[in-house]
Amino acid sequence: MARGELGKEAKRKTILAAAVRVFAEKGYFGARMRDVAAAAQVADGTLYLYFDSKEDLLTAVLEEHAQAFVERARRDCARLADPRHRLHAVLERHLVSLEANRALATVFQIELRHSRKFLRRIAKGQVSQYLQLLQEIVASGVSQGIFRRELDPKVAARVIFGAVDELVTAWVLSQKPSGLKEQLAPLLEVLFYGLCGSESNEAHGKRGEP
Amino acid sequence: MARGELGKEAKRKTILAAAVRVFAEKGYFGARMRDVAAAAQVADGTLYLYFDSKEDLLTAVLEEHAQAFVERARRDCARLADPRHRLHAVLERHLVSLEANRALATVFQIELRHSRKFLRRIAKGQVSQYLQLLQEIVASGVSQGIFRRELDPKVAARVIFGAVDELVTAWVLSQKPSGLKEQLAPLLEVLFYGLCGSESNEAHGKRGEP
Amino acid sequence: MARGELGKEAKRKTILAAAVRVFAEKGYFGARMRDVAAAAQVADGTLYLYFDSKEDLLTAVLEEHAQAFVERARRDCARLADPRHRLHAVLERHLVSLEANRALATVFQIELRHSRKFLRRIAKGQVSQYLQLLQEIVASGVSQGIFRRELDPKVAARVIFGAVDELVTAWVLSQKPSGLKEQLAPLLEVLFYGLCGSESNEAHGKRGEP
Amino acid sequence: MARGELGKEAKRKTILAAAVRVFAEKGYFGARMRDVAAAAQVADGTLYLYFDSKEDLLTAVLEEHAQAFVERARRDCARLADPRHRLHAVLERHLVSLEANRALATVFQIELRHSRKFLRRIAKGQVSQYLQLLQEIVASGVSQGIFRRELDPKVAARVIFGAVDELVTAWVLSQKPSGLKEQLAPLLEVLFYGLCGSESNEAHGKRGEP
DNA sequence: AATGAATGAGCGTTCATTCAT
DNA sequence: TATGAATGAACGCTCATTCAT
Secondary structure, eight states, X not given: OOSSSSOHHHHXXXXXXXXXXXXXXXXXXXXXXXXXXXXXXXXHHHHHHHOSSHHHHHHHHHHHHHHHHHHHHHHHHHTOOSHHHHXXXXXXXXXXXXXXXXXXXXXXXXXXXXXHHHHHHHHHXXXXXXXXXXXHHHHHHHXXXXXXXXXXXHHHHXXXXXXXXXXXXXXXXXXXXXXXXXXXXXXXXXXXXXXXXXXXXXXXXXXXXX | OOHHHHHHHHHXXXXXXXXXXXXXXXXXXXXXXXXXXXXXXSOHHHHHHHOSSHHHHHHHHHHHHHHHHHHHHHHHHHTOOSHHHHHHHHHHHHHHHHHHOHHHHHHHHTGGGSSHHHHHHHHHTHHHHHHHHHHHHHHHHHHTTSSOTTOOHHHHHHXXXXXXXXXXXXXXXXXXXXXXXXXXXXXXXXXXXXXXOOXXXXXXXXXXXX | OOSSSSOHHHHHHHHHHHHHHHHHHXXXXXXXXXXXXXXXXXXXXXXXXXXXXXXXXXXXXXXXXXXXXXXXXXXXXXXXXXHHHHHHHHHHHHHHHHHHOHHHHHHHHTGGGSSHHHHHHXXXXXXXXXXXXXXXXXXXXXXXXXXXXXXXXXXHHHHHHHHHXXXXXXXXXXSSOOOSGGXXXXXXXXXXXTTTOSTTOSOSTTTTOO | OOHHHHHHHHHHHHHHXXXXXXXXXXXXTTOOHHHHHHHHTSOHHHHHHHOSSHHHHHHHHHHHHHHHHHHHHHHHHHTOOSHHHHHHHHHHHHHHHXXXXXXXXXXXXXXXXXXXXXXXXXXXXXXXXXXXXXHHHHHHHHHTTSSOTTOOHHHHHHHHHHHHHHHHHHHHHSSSOOOSGGGHHHHHHHHHHTTTTTTTOSOSTTTTOO
């Protein structure tokens, strides 16, 4: 092992973690590469031995964590049969993961969305896979007769994602760093009723019943 | 109202509209003040007679439209008694308003969120009022016995907002410019079941009870 | 006339002159745009209102002066019939022009040749026109029976150009700033009569031996 | 000579040859030391075991080849008595040497002249010796009565050098890699007999009238 | 009120060089 | 001797903002 103390992969991680911290604190545009280098305790040029550009650094944050998250979520699901339990598990992981690293959450909820370009990249990549997972859960719930058959799994998946995402963003923006996971129960509560429904639930569309 | 006054306000609107178009097309950071000036057919310096800064221009877009939106939504609600009808009306307006002006939608869903600073401003301003409105609808629905009493109005409001917001963002990002309003029905469908519930809905948390 | 004191074209000239001075002193690569701006007493950004890039600045030096030089040389020639007089006039102008502005000469002899790209641009542009002029002079001299009929006008033109160019470069490199024009006479002398002179003009090598 | 010594010198040559190729292809400034290292198939740092700096690398190209060239030219001369034959031999070697290695020619004609500093180094070093040689040839030609006695050997030497140099540069810049040596004959022709030739050698202007 | 020429701070990236192994 | 990861100084260019007219 040469000049550096850490292996190559370890240094990559170090830089990435530093980038998350700096981006979270100053915002992507407010952050200078020099800040990231300083935070990672490497020279400016060293950053470019591990990442192609500032943008690549941001992209890497996404790839590194979102990938892993979706995989873990899928594995969680595989262990559970009931779609309600699955949803519970996935959303819990979602909230817990981000609550555990507020800086990372900030980058995910804010910095990664600063442009259509990035939003699209996310939308077509990891988020799309996440939505896919949610959609599968909904669909399997429907075919098991646990979720209402009228559900449009695509819209339902987006509703679920939108709901969690909004909660997380609100948490990131709030000054008091607390209580993300506590919102899991009420969130699920609303979602389950929406998904499960009941036979006696006179449809909304049939307004003006006797 | 003097002629000058009218001209002044009109020019302000012209600039603002130009800004929306330019921000939507190039993104806030990609857009140069010169681009906005050109789009509004005024000189660079003239922008500063109407707006303090580039940021102020973006802020003004928000204030101008979001304000009006929330007010209109409140007025809509005042005319309706059933919380379901109210929600229907508000969300319909939400979707229709943005579908009618894709550039504006782009600015709202993307450009206004590129930094914590702006997100906070939004969150504390118009979005907060919007959430407040939703919360009131939910609360009144609960007290009327139409929505489930277990609902946490705060979380429910966020879930609703998150869901619509996610749908709009997906629409903005999609290449094919179509079909936002069509998602209203399935959206409401999921939300109403979530909000209304039914007596036969054994709660998820209380699984396995007699 | 706005903020500045000078007209737009005048300021362009000012910047260009400053660039010539700075490039001559520090070399193209050694010169920073900031140096040029300072020398022209304008802000850094102002340079870019008049020139597209650092490279464009260098190119402009060429265009501005070389163009004019070739035109003047052509006009000089038009007034004279004897090709020897013409050559005399052209080369005199060449030497005098550059001797009058050593900084400009430096840029022409050195900085404009720092890369194949620039050399090609020069070679295909102004220098090519200059060579063309020389070639025409030689050709007309030949057809008038004043210059030897065996001459290859193309090679002759290059020989002439190469000779003057070398003298100028040597002068630019020499520390003592003097005496460029004085070399006109011996230069013409060699060019007109070559090395061998008349009486000994039995051909060199195998040609025309008794 | 130890095996190590031989290997060392051989690697030096390898690097130097690589440098010539890379400098010729990308230009001195466009070439990165890494490119040279890669071309020589050594590590970046290894270059610095053989050369002090990038500049030193360029300088070494000059020293290595120009030195040898001048020496060979001198040796050629020593074998010949007639100054015309000598000039013929020297210029032939000049053209042939460079035609044989276009990359080297490119470095000599272009890269070595990108700054006053380098031009001066060349002018004071090898070129100065070359000019000295040419001057001696001219001078001996004059004293032998073969060259005209009016010649200024210094100026004549520069004219000769400038002429060849210009031809070589034009050849380097031309896209079609052909025909440098073919220009020797017309070049010598002009140099020996000048433009005017014998019969018409009535002096130009007032000079040398009866 | 309107103009638009001028300003100048600010930053991502490159690459010659070093040095621990 | 050779390596190549690490260093960090250096710079062209952009663009929001100002202000003389």
